[in-house]
Amino acid sequence: MIEEGDRVILVGSKREYYLRAGPGKFGSDAGEIQLAGLVGKMPGDRIETHLGKPFTIRVPRPPDLFCHGKRSGAPMLPKDIGMVIAYTGMNRKDSVLDAGTGSGVAAIYFGGIAQQVDTYEIRPEFARLAEKNIADAHLDNVTVHADDVLSAEGSYDIVHLDMMIQKEHVAHAWSLLVPGGFFVTYTPFFEQTFSVIDACNELFSGGVNCFECMERELTRTVRGTRPSTRVAHSGFLTIARK
């Protein structure tokens, strides 16, 4: 049931809107909706504007937060977050250390899966933004640290870095991992990818692999079906096991 302050998506015939249940109203060319009227509703319920136009109520899932949450720079794409989850086998028993939080997209995905997530973001304004997005996702197992990840302590099953990576980050990640744990980095350029691979090869005995996931969409219209011509490269994932 939707409560006061909850994030809600209103899905209309052509558009969807990312709103918050509670005070105020929302207006579009389809008419106005009092946002207090969303409180107490269930996902899938309909609500009408003062002009009688219906919207369906959706409770946000991680892909919605990826699409609608406030951003800071380019977040990791779902395809790459999925690779991190799959290649590490992330699951509910895991403690995850994440750094380069940005707007918190990866941390939100991880927080919905792992037992506990610590995410480090050295830029205070991004850390604050991520905290808001994570609160909107109702995740109380994700802690944002507005700090350098090198100050992180403890023991983790998975360490994931989406940031500029120095050799000392690789060594620090290694020291925090349990035996059999995974270190994963996301790096857009070849040069940094190569230096991460080299640093991992020195420390990680359980294997080091590096993948690129090239995603292509199939577009199917009345003219025919074809691969569409969208973005083909985002970054490389290096996966090292302790």
Place this chain on the structure above:
Amino acid sequence: MIEEGDRVILVGSKREYYLRAGPGKFGSDAGEIQLAGLVGKMPGDRIETHLGKPFTIRVPRPPDLFCHGKRSGAPMLPKDIGMVIAYTGMNRKDSVLDAGTGSGVAAIYFGGIAQQVDTYEIRPEFARLAEKNIADAHLDNVTVHADDVLSAEGSYDIVHLDMMIQKEHVAHAWSLLVPGGFFVTYTPFFEQTFSVIDACNELFSGGVNCFECMERELTRTVRGTRPSTRVAHSGFLTIARK
């Protein structure tokens, strides 16, 4: 702590072995190990053969089960399982319906994340195999049904099919999904992919997308770094939202 009957991976200097703690012994050219000696050990502990060769003890994670579990035909690859998880935003609150269990690889990944997974496999011998693999993964929230997925009932956040898909499967999936829930299919051939897209477009109002994830590994040796020349195609993922 490792208990009697648990699956364990012994990691040696060049190879790893997928074993079970308990009665019996394991022999390789490095010597013999009494498997009862694994009980009570912790991940990361070492154990020596009668020749004094050390092995490190690893508790299996989902990627280990993908590598070492018994198989029935070609399982979904981690890259594609990761796409399913990421594009649906699968998380601990979700009920998941899975069908075309095979050896249970996808069900094991999903079971480590979701609250509850029902997986349907119409071939009894595959269902039994999957049950064993799932038991080895210590997942008590995954139920294997040796039955036709069309007999499934209830309400699900995500329905995932890796099997030959007819139009009735699409309609059935739609009927079981909560509002905002996701239907995902994995299909290796274009023809079936196209017919799934068409069937989804008739029923699912929340959008239908189809992706292919082409994974390439970067290989880095003393000769230099290059994309390696491994498998480039597995199947297409069609993702439809209710």
Place this chain on the structure above:
Amino acid sequence: MIEEGDRVILVGSKREYYLRAGPGKFGSDAGEIQLAGLVGKMPGDRIETHLGKPFTIRVPRPPDLFCHGKRSGAPMLPKDIGMVIAYTGMNRKDSVLDAGTGSGVAAIYFGGIAQQVDTYEIRPEFARLAEKNIADAHLDNVTVHADDVLSAEGSYDIVHLDMMIQKEHVAHAWSLLVPGGFFVTYTPFFEQTFSVIDACNELFSGGVNCFECMERELTRTVRGTRPSTRVAHSGFLTIARK
């Protein structure tokens, strides 16, 4: 030596211009150039504007005509034209039949290689445009036919179609080819590609293959090197041998 009426490219420090030697003048923010002054010059010579800014004179090669020639719709990309040339082994002894001339890009490439090219374009305005581009390329072995390719007669080593293809086009191509000759089609959508493959499999005994060439550029800047994110799909090449 450049003659009156020849196409010329003037290469400046940041831009290049596609011009014609002869009457008139060309003006840019770098100043004016009398185009008659280009007559008698050699490729690589420099010419200065009235403000003393130098431009280098280049005689167009096929890639220049691809970049600068007047277009009609989307021409085939060089990567795909290169695949046609390589998979057929097009050479100076070949007679080539081309159809779906468009602005003549493929015909210009083929005309620079083959002994003789007949190119068919059913839309008269495109045929006229192609004739102009071909004349600018100084190719007297390429004949543009403003006609249906089904009216073509004679004997060819290679038949290349970049147009909507019916089964009768496949049969007609087969009938015009010498033994061992190649039929190549370029089709952007899967559906047409599949029907071309099927029609070829019925007639062509020398093998039928279908390829897609996914071209990626490597971008190298001071920030680092990465695959760039440009167009990944254009069309499929089906290559059938008689």
Place this chain on the structure above:
Amino acid sequence: MIEEGDRVILVGSKREYYLRAGPGKFGSDAGEIQLAGLVGKMPGDRIETHLGKPFTIRVPRPPDLFCHGKRSGAPMLPKDIGMVIAYTGMNRKDSVLDAGTGSGVAAIYFGGIAQQVDTYEIRPEFARLAEKNIADAHLDNVTVHADDVLSAEGSYDIVHLDMMIQKEHVAHAWSLLVPGGFFVTYTPFFEQTFSVIDACNELFSGGVNCFECMERELTRTVRGTRPSTRVAHSGFLTIARK
């Protein structure tokens, strides 16, 4: 008409054979053929074994020489040779310098198109092999030099190198090119590709681009159509213009 000593391909119902018209006989499980009987035949003619099994006579084209010619290591693939031809716009007016001849595959393709080709191969045994393959292709405009390409002199429209490339090779190529001419290199590894790009950027004012051509085959069987899972990477093509 086929003459004594000419290379010929005999195409049977399931296999093809690369032979030479003249003395001797050829035997397969379909029976024997006297090779002198091929002299005077035309492409497309049939010849029968002593058991009455028919073969069709094909005169080799460059793709046949790629498939059947004797090799030395891994030759450039047609897709990459096609990219060289297309991005340079290679045509009958061109003088081409090629190095890293290997078995002569690229030189044979270029020789069928350009006015004249000089190809340098520093390993004498490869140079001899290439000379034989080139003779079989009836190309009298291709000269094999069993020498270091740094000793090449003259003026060329295109310089193509498929070999280990040092900075001095880039400078030497630049010095031999006409204005507007193209320098193209084929390099399998990233490291060398990057150093070639950097060396080209210092010298070539007409632009430097680097491409990878990822070729995928579509496989169409009664089970359905899918991208096949063959080789995805060969090398990078760097294209620099003077």
